[in-house]
Amino acid sequence: MPESPEVQALAEFLDESLTGRHVAGVDVVEFRAIKTHATPPESLAGAEITGVGRIGKHLDIALGSRHLVVSLGRHGWVRWGTGAGGEADGPPTLVRFDLDDASALELTDAGDWVSAGVSVVNDPTEVSSIAKLGPDPADPAFDPASLRAALGRRKQVKALLQEQETLAGIGGAYSDEILYDARISPVARASDLDDAARGRLVASTMKVVRDAIVARRGIPIDQLKAAKVAAMWVHGRTGRPCPDCGGTVADVPGSKGAAQYCPACQTGGVVLS
Structure with a gap:
C-alpha cells in the first residue's frame, strides 16, 4: 500500500514534471475507478495542470479551480512518460491522461480488485476519505x-x-x-x-x-x-535478523504475514502467540 513518504516523493516529481502542461485527452479504461460521475475525468480535457501535492495517501492534481484527486488505494500507482506504458509494461491502466507534449499520465492498479480511483472536485475535502483525515505527522505544523x-x-x-x-x-x-x-x-x-x-x-x-x-x-x-x-x-523481513540486536524478526500474530516485529527489541524476548 502506498504511504505518505512514497506518495510525497511521487507528488513532488509530478509537480515538477507536469505543472504548466495541459490535458489533451482522457481515456477511461476501467469505469470502476471513477468516483465522481457527475464530473468525469473527461471534463478535464483542455485544462492546465497548475500544481501537484499530497493529502495523506492521496495525490491532489490542481487544474485551475478544479482538483483531480487520485486515491491510490491498496495497489495503485502511476506511470508517466512519452508513449505511456500500457498493460504490457506492468500493472493494467485504469485511466490515462494524454498531455499536450505527447506524454501521458496513467493511473494503474496491480491488485486483483480495483482499489485505486479518481475524483474531480472543486475542493479536495469533497472526497470523503480526505474530509475525515487526521493531522499529518510530516506536516511542519503537526502538533x-x-x-x-x-x-x-x-x-x-x-x-x-x-x-x-x-x-x-x-x-x-x-x-x-x-x-x-x-x-x-x-x-x-x-x-x-x-x-x-x-x-x-x-x-x-x-x-x-x-x-x-x-x-x-x-x-x-x-x-x-x-x-x-x-x-x-522489520516490515516484510520475517525470519531475517534484526538490524540492531541480530534477533529473528517475527510475524505479528493474526496478521497473516502482513506485519512484523522484533521480539528481542519490542516484547522483551517474548514471541507473541
Whole structure:
C-alpha cells in the first residue's frame, strides 16, 4: 500500500514534471475507478495542470479551480512518460491522461480488485476519505499533542497508527517501523503505555515518516516501491535478523504475514502467540 513518504516523493516529481502542461485527452479504461460521475475525468480535457501535492495517501492534481484527486488505494500507482506504458509494461491502466507534449499520465492498479480511483472536485475535502483525515505527522505544523491525546484510547497501538482519522498517511509498513523504532509491542494497547513509551512513540512517528520522505526524495517514481521495501528494518523481513540486536524478526500474530516485529527489541524476548 502506498504511504505518505512514497506518495510525497511521487507528488513532488509530478509537480515538477507536469505543472504548466495541459490535458489533451482522457481515456477511461476501467469505469470502476471513477468516483465522481457527475464530473468525469473527461471534463478535464483542455485544462492546465497548475500544481501537484499530497493529502495523506492521496495525490491532489490542481487544474485551475478544479482538483483531480487520485486515491491510490491498496495497489495503485502511476506511470508517466512519452508513449505511456500500457498493460504490457506492468500493472493494467485504469485511466490515462494524454498531455499536450505527447506524454501521458496513467493511473494503474496491480491488485486483483480495483482499489485505486479518481475524483474531480472543486475542493479536495469533497472526497470523503480526505474530509475525515487526521493531522499529518510530516506536516511542519503537526502538533504532537494531537497524537498524545489519541493514546488515551484502548485501541491497539498499531491499529491506531494506521487509523487515518487519527493520523494521515501511515499504513502497515510504517506503523511496523515506527513501533520498532520506539521499541513498543505491536499488540500493546495505547492506553496501557506509560509516559515514557508515549513520548518515544510520538517522537518515532514524526522521525520515521519525515526521514523516509527525505530518503525517497529524488528517486525515480518507478523505483520508489522497491526503495521502500529495501529500507525496512522489520516490515516484510520475517525470519531475517534484526538490524540492531541480530534477533529473528517475527510475524505479528493474526496478521497473516502482513506485519512484523522484533521480539528481542519490542516484547522483551517474548514471541507473541
